[in-house]
Amino acid sequence: MLKAIHFGAGNIGRGFIGYLLAKSGYEVTFVDIADSLVDDINKYKEYSVIILSDVKTEEKVKNVKAINLKDKEAVKKAVLDADLVTTSIGANNLKSTAGLLKEVLEERMRANDRPLDIIACENALFATNIIKETILEGASEEFKKYLDEKVGFPNSAVDRIVPNTNAVKECPIDVLVEDFFEWDIEKNKVKVNSEIDGAEYTDNLEPYLERKLFMLNGAHATVAYLGYLKKYEYIHEAIMDEKIRETALSFHKECLKALNIKHGMEISSLEDYSKKVIKRFENSYLQDVVSRVGRDPIRKLSNKDRLVSPLKLCIEYNLEYNTIAKGIAAGLLFDAEDDPKAKEVQALIKAEGLRAAINKVCGIEDEKVIDLIIENYNQIKNN
Incomplete structure (x- = not known):
């Protein structure tokens, strides 16, 4: 054995x-x-x-x-x-x-x-x-x-x-x-x-790794952060919110275009994967808590993880990335009291400002990209 x-x-x-x-x-x-x-x-x-x-x-x-x-x-x-x-x-x-x-x-x-x-x-x-x-x-x-x-x-x-x-x-x-x-x-x-x-x-593993990291983990985190801000407890509740659902689908559209160009993955196959992911988010039996999925934003917002990685790939191929930027912005607003890493991000924003926090947490230096994240951040916060 x-x-x-x-x-x-x-x-x-x-x-x-x-x-x-x-x-x-x-x-x-x-x-x-x-x-x-x-x-x-x-x-x-x-x-x-x-x-x-x-x-x-x-x-x-x-x-x-x-x-x-x-x-x-x-x-x-x-x-x-x-x-x-x-x-x-x-x-x-x-x-x-x-x-x-x-x-x-x-x-x-x-x-x-x-x-x-x-x-x-x-x-x-x-x-x-x-x-x-x-x-x-x-x-x-x-x-x-x-x-x-x-x-x-x-x-x-x-x-x-x-x-x-x-x-x-x-x-x-x-x-x-x-x-x-x-x-x-x-x-x-x-x-x-x-x-x-x-x-x-x-x-060839890389296409599967990136498809999963971007379209499952990235969208999952985005749904969690937006759901948290709207005071939903579970992922299945958040994904039934029309605006959050639209955001998740738009996030997928941005990612799948980049995956198609980089790996030659068929758009139809990626769209099928998107449908499976959304269906999984709808699974109420899981009782998947929003704060669990969003936990540790320092890791999830880091330069090589589920949100910044697809953003960088879209930039490389000159594709739209506004929804991915929105996911990052929502993560920067995640302030769960029982999450020390979330508190760390909030303390950094308070001490050094949002622009510096985006640079330090996400490793993003491009001012145009930072401006877009800040724009999304303010829109989410004000709404």
Whole structure:
């Protein structure tokens, strides 16, 4: 039986990656820093994935276990014996995890010659590259050769909405998910894990990564920020607001033109994807909270993330980007009290002004673009 170690036992880890790996016959071990979560996984050893759609279904994930990230030796021992390492820990945490993996891989190089794949499953472009580049820093020639021959670093695109709901669960580690999912993996970089059930293997990942980041994550954030400002609690409520819905569709139109030019993706195919995304936003069973989707605007408004990336691509191809600018403006108005990153953005705007905040948070320097974001910001604020 192949062994998988998954860093991050949260909802995405259990409800998406761990779920698919278990269905594929892997022995799944989660690694997490939350004591109670690790304890519960080891106590129950199984959990239900509850799929929320027109018909609610339930699937069991059995024979799972967990290791506390603080127990470094246990983590290292597990990785030494693994066939696959995956992550869903947030892109900001990949470098520290890569440092730990580097130590294990150096030991593994001497201990056995079995191949291994490491796949980051994050809402970021080419996230596995972050792990690989960190591991390669200061590496010896011998270690580089070992990595090249024995360790695969496929990037991947992951897509499944797994909300934090208040629904009553029979077991505390049960997880509720939408019925849609997509996991695309770079085929040519895989060493051994080429038959994961439910995963799609592709020779060219970038179109899928950007389609998902722009049209799902970017539109999702825009709907959340506008919904928050209109005092909606859930995404399914916000998307039924006519003006917010029009904004989401316009956001998609701007993005899909850029994706069509850059990747040659067919407009009709992108329009079909847009319809699927909007339908997913309408799923009231998910109870997807607006403030959850908008959380951490510093990351979501950053230069290479879901809002600024499509804006830059539209600028590059001389396309309209007013709706994307509106999404960024709405994110700059997101001031949820329980979100420290949102409070940080508001403090920066207050201390240094909106123009400086756009430059620092979004990494945008073009004055014309900044002016457009400010114009949208004032329109949203005044309305």
